[in-house]
Amino acid sequence: MRRMPAVLLALTATLALSACGGGDPLDADEGAGDTPSGGTTDDSGETEGGASSGDVGSVVVGSANFPENELLAEIYAAALSDQGVEVSTTLNIGSRETYMAGLEDGSIDLIPEYTGGLATFLNPEITATSSEEVLQEAQDNLPEGLQLLEISEAEDKDALVVTSETAEELGLTSIADLEGQAGDLVLGGPPEFETRPNGVAGLAEVYGVEFGQFRSLAAGSNLTVQALANGQVDAANIFTTDPAIEENDFVVLEDPESLFAAQNIVPLISSEVVNPTVEDALNAVSRALTTDNLTEMMVQVVSEGQDPAEVAREFVDANL
Missing domain, CATH: 3.40.190.10 (Periplasmic binding protein-like II)
Structure with missing residues (x-):
């Protein structure tokens, strides 16, 4: 814009x-x-x-x-x-x-x-x-x-979110921790997240994080939550005010480089x-x-x- x-x-x-x-x-x-x-x-x-x-x-x-x-x-x-x-x-x-x-x-x-x-x-x-x-x-x-x-x-910020199980298994607290590990993982998010500069491209440029696959999901929908909870995606772009984060014990990965303004x-x-x-x-x-x-x-x-x-x-x- x-x-x-x-x-x-x-x-x-x-x-x-x-x-x-x-x-x-x-x-x-x-x-x-x-x-x-x-x-x-x-x-x-x-x-x-x-x-x-x-x-x-x-x-x-x-x-x-x-x-x-x-x-x-x-x-x-x-x-x-x-x-x-x-x-x-x-x-x-x-x-x-x-x-x-x-x-x-x-x-x-x-x-x-x-x-x-x-x-x-x-x-x-x-x-x-x-x-x-x-x-x-x-x-x-x-x-x-x-x-x-x-x-x-x-x-209400964009966030990269994983399940508590994935966070524990891969030792994730920050987006930066995904570097070198994301190639085997599937990222879910709204279609525009794949092309926006603070989406897939930004993850690669700012953190060196490149996921093996991107799955397009509706923004702010239960489909994203369900896909993450069911293991259809390994990480997801979810808004920080979404009550599903607390309800599912999801982990919001820290963004030390402020990719998400x-x-x-x-x-x-x-x-x-x-x-x-x-x-x-x-x-x-x-x-x-x-x-x-x-x-x-x-x-x-x-x-x-x-x-x-x-x-x-x-x-x-x-x-x-």
Whole structure:
């Protein structure tokens, strides 16, 4: 995602098709509202570089195709709705490569993002690892018309995870311990992990770790957990807030070289729909989210099978 790769334009059609399977149609009106933060208003009441002054506007909230992102999208939607914003949702769009096209063409306005993943997508040569530096990297490379609001302390990082049995057998505590041993092992992860710079290529470049085989699995799904628990893969890319890690006594391998950068949750939004009401509502969400309460909500959604929209509503009612 440096200056939005040309391939994203081609993916716009894919976004439109995939959206048919979940959420509301991608035809909600562009938001109109009060003067956005950083914008200027002329005598006619129109805001340069943002929404027009007037009502609180409308926002189409999207999500990636894994449970946590859907939950976060529902939290954003509930918080905005409580402030009088007209909200519709388009959930489970797909990977970052797909939903960024929707943000650029205006079919969605807002999505929960992760600073490290976004920054790396925009600039594969990123070297920053701290929350502040990673956020700045992402902001510096955002496509025109998009902006990041306040980041949350809540963080959900990519991690390389093994079973406790594998960790004990191979003497693994760190990703570095896999060097020289990974050639006989199968790595599982979402399809994009095989090609992203902080995925398979990064493991080889940063740690000298090259797995014998990569098995493509759905991001954030129970299939990944089951494949690891059943021995179909020997290591897996699992998000750190996934309750399955504790429930299965999995071992998260340390990342001493910071291959996986800081991954603070942050609203990524079209500047066209930003106004004080929208900004205040989303920043309030960011201030309320923590890694601990996000993990607790993921237990409700993933382990207990509760409706993400209901879990989101409970969170917003209790915290905002």
